[in-house]
Amino acid sequence: MKFGIVVNEGPYTHQAADTAYQFTKAALEKGHEIVRVFFYHDGVNNGTRLTTPPQDERNIVKRWSELAQQHKLDLVVCVAAAQRRGIVDRDEAKRHGKDADNIAAGFRISGLGQLIEAGVLADRLVAFGD
Amino acid sequence: MKFGIVVNEGPYTHQAADTAYQFTKAALEKGHEIVRVFFYHDGVNNGTRLTTPPQDERNIVKRWSELAQQHKLDLVVCVAAAQRRGIVDRDEAKRHGKDADNIAAGFRISGLGQLIEAGVLADRLVAFGD
Amino acid sequence: MLLHTVNKSPFEKGSLDTCLRLAKQGSTILLIEDAVYAAMQGTVIESKISEAMKRYSVYALQSDLKARGLDEDRLLNGIKVVDYGGFVDLVAEHDTVQSWF
């Protein structure tokens, strides 16, 4: 079955970001297809490569990047939510005159249409939030 | 009177970040001293220079930077909370092998001791959160 | 005395209930952000708030009332309205602030 995943909260602050990951992993293990993971609201903060969590804690960003690489996941960060919160890739940095970017490996920035499309393409859309 | 301000939530997502700013501004207008503004939990996300909010919305990060410059405010981002969330200055970037930093003008990264100290030095410590 | 601030809607979260349980008689409670809805007439919690106002001084932040389209003439009798400067004054007049999130 095709699943779409929506992540509405940032890493560490709310368990939603963890539950979304565990659910996605379990769905893949059961042989389901993940058509997209869409990061919205503070969820966009899962997509920064600048985090350095304590050694004895899980690395939430890295975990998504690795899962994306293993399973060719489409991790989409909402551009409008990302602009409010300071998540940028090289193109966004150039467009807005920023001197740095911070997006993590495996994530891409795109529009809200990608959320609607995930809802259309997936058999089930599951949202994790606060 | 001496006030210490604690900001526990990031920009835009919770009004706490706005109320903290409006309160700080009003306290300064009344002639009070702000001994420190301490950013904790997701509050550290107020300190990224990579945001580009829509033209018709307030620029929360820039607003803090400007208030800090006008009034020589001490804006402190908690280092432990910042590491979990990807807010880094040049030193932190070097220490953790990051290829970019994102801290905004007027903010500095320091330890939790600065929060306790604000509580000791201020006549009133006021926290804004979710 | 403590100044108590509450910033959550009384219909969504228990913050105001906990504040009303733990605030000492005679205390001041300031409603800010989504908590200002508690100050309105005609809600299911009107009698609870009116009862509480016998024990506490209750303020609401003007900017948050206006933002949410809440007219001052529909506030419960006895609710005092302050602006951000008044919020600062309340903090200065009390020894310690307890923020109920």
Added chain:
Amino acid sequence: MLLHTVNKSPFEKGSLDTCLRLAKQGSTILLIEDAVYAAMQGTVIESKISEAMKRYSVYALQSDLKARGLDEDRLLNGIKVVDYGGFVDLVAEHDTVQSWF
């Protein structure tokens, strides 16, 4: 049928109450994250949950029970426990998911 998920503590937020008001009789409700506290015996909301279980199938996420130190032998009778894989199965078995935050 909808699958309803709830992730907030019933003692802190009204999410579970709204779910119980709006979920159709015969629905399945999955408690995750802080909502798993609702599944325990001996709380002030025990009778409300027991009453609701006459109308709904109620599940709780095992990993969240364990994380919070909640023993399965102190769950209300009839609560079903699933792991993340079971969560996935519940989603697959229902037409649509409604997440009550």
Added chain:
Amino acid sequence: MADETMEEGGNPTGVVKKFMYVNRRAPYGTVYPLEGLEVVLIGAAFEQDVSMAFVDDGVYQLKKGQDTAETGMKNFSPAYRALEMYDVEKLYAEKESLEARGLTQDDLLVSVEVLSTAELTELMEQQDVILNY
């Protein structure tokens, strides 16, 4: 992956699903209602069967007379009036949520269909996708 298919709107897939946006939060305390509205407005271009339900504190999003000037925040309430232009015409509010807050249709800045809890339950059961803001 389907980067291009729906980026611009329209509906090349030909699939029409029932999308319901459930709005359960007060405005301004959090950004969810504003960012939720952005989803609805963008989503309107994709020719799906869209409805919005206002439940719990979500009914406050529709309160007349919002004036955010003193908070420095953006007053996004006029956008609810624009929904019709985007062909988002099915707006529902739960009667119980309105009554608990002492609100009537006269307090609201757009006209909505007021539903009983049971009616809203049935409507939710018919949806293909439900998103909460």
Added chain:
Amino acid sequence: MADETMEEGGNPTGVVKKFMYVNRRAPYGTVYPLEGLEVVLIGAAFEQDVSMAFVDDGVYQLKKGQDTAETGMKNFSPAYRALEMYDVEKLYAEKESLEARGLTQDDLLVSVEVLSTAELTELMEQQDVILNY
């Protein structure tokens, strides 16, 4: 600004204030309890008069038997047992909060003083600084 004065702990100011940390949230659902505990442990070095109150869902932070392995999260509950080593010895739990959740002292991983609501009210009134997690 006083960058250096208290960065390392100790108390060069000579001022001793009453700090109360009010813990009102369940563990793991949010990071506030964990990051709150970090404040308490760091703060212990600054020789202030510290107490912790567990109220509402905060009492769940002290529940015995937490095992987070399946969630992938860090089990930080052992740190409550370490508080004593940091001279954080005044731990209070509100009786009403415990009872509402069906918990007794036997369920808790550290021993706390159980206070009535009225007693906790009085204790809060004596504080100089209150922080909530």
